Amino acid sequence: MDLEGVARKLIPDEEEARKRIVEWLEFYKGKRELNYKIASSVLTEVKNSLRFTKFAFPVSGLRAGETGLGSRGLGDNLIHRMLFKLSKIDLQNYDDAGLREDVVVAIDGIHSRLSYFPFLAGFHATRASLRDIMVKGARPLGLLVDIHLSDDSDVGMLFDFQAGVSTVSEAMSVPILTGSTLRIGGDVVIGERISGAVGAVGKRTRDYSxxxxxxxxxxxxxxxxxxxxxxxxxxxxxxxxxxxxxxxxxxxxxxxxxxxxxxxxxxxxxxxxxxxxxxxxxxxxxxxxxxxxxxxxxxxxxxxxxxxxxxxxxxxxxxxxxxxxxxxxxxxxxxxxxxxxxxxxxxxxxxxxxxxxxxxxxxxxxxxxxxxxxxxxxxxxxxxxxNSTPYTLGEIETRLNEALEASLKKKEWVLKNLKVTNR
Known part of the structure; x- marks a missing residue:
């Protein structure tokens, strides 16, 4: 449960927001005086942050699920092509993995429904990431692990996830080189869900683009x-x-x-x-x-x-x-x-x-x-x-393009004003 999200959804009705946040805290943490202090602090943080409108995201009016994001169909394909535009990546490079000189890299997020089965999540994300560089003709050199736990996640989930990663790592003789372990949303996301990804890096020996x-x-x-x-x-x-x-x-x-x-x-x-x-x-x-x-x-x-x-x-x-x-x-x-x-x-x-x-x-x-x-x-x-959406692909594309243009303008504004030493 995203406590910050609850606050943002219900403000300016602060009393209702405080009540809902306390209810969720009691559900996961039990009844305690601290819940009321946390609820008030969340509301304070959100109200303060709402002042910074120039850094807020552009509102497309489309939810991720309505656009098919991550659902591996026409909607997801459309969004990926827009991300390519935002990142100035040629569509000809739409491939399983990225390539720079002879370095091949890929990253795969854990399957969204495997949070409560972290060994499987780690195993399959590692396998997928390695596969993405190997189908491009790369010899794997190492793995990168990023895992986030919600505040109430049992730490055993972390160990089981890493065990899944390590199983593939050892079976394929590809070492784990680095990693990161964090909480989802810090103190304002409670619950037990995990999220994360496994990346792979390799050296290209063949070109199977x-x-x-x-x-x-x-x-x-x-x-x-x-x-x-x-x-x-x-x-x-x-x-x-x-x-x-x-x-x-x-x-x-x-x-x-x-x-x-x-x-x-x-x-x-x-x-x-x-x-x-x-x-x-x-x-x-x-x-x-x-x-x-x-x-x-x-x-x-x-x-x-x-x-x-x-x-x-x-x-x-x-x-x-x-x-x-x-x-x-x-x-x-x-x-x-x-x-x-x-x-x-x-x-x-x-x-x-x-x-x-x-x-x-x-x-x-x-x-x-x-x-x-x-x-x-x-x-x-x-x-x-x-397997449908209340919007046509044309409607989705129009709204996404508006949000994309807003993000591009923000990107160009920051690049123009970026305070770095000229190379």
Missing amino acids: RRNVKKGLRIVMTEGHGGGTISSMALFYGIDGVVEETLRLQDLRACEVVREKLYHVVKSMTDVTNGGIRGDALEISQVSSVSFVIDESRFVNLVNPKIVKAMEEMKADVFGLSIDSILIFTDDPDAVIGTLVKENIRSDVIGEVTEWRGYPILTYSGKEMRPSFRETPYTPVKAVIG
């Missing part, structure tokens, strides 16, 4: 056992025996094999994560102006059978969720598949890259696999919320 995806390449996919998303689906639908299937590292091993033994026949790689293959195809089409044509049955046959069964029971779209497979783009699929099978990694040709056909991804039968506003719902709460 998305811009290398060209018409005529075949798409080889490795076996998929899911990660944080599939774990969340199993946990919150109460499906036994699925979380254990996600605790594998075949995806990272496949990246190693490609880097070490198949560099001469592989042009590009990516992982099936952001909104499933629908989302990956959308992102790649924006960089390379191509379409994927795939065989649905071959794709499904490469996903762990327990996961497929669970998704079918929950009516989740296997093409719209992260399954943590690796997509390998090559002109010699037989060499790729033959080498991977020697390493006990299943793979198959699931399709090919063609010229742009009006949609990022289609099937050989001609079915258009249009990206959704959000990834397919995979927990009971997500199923209730659904």
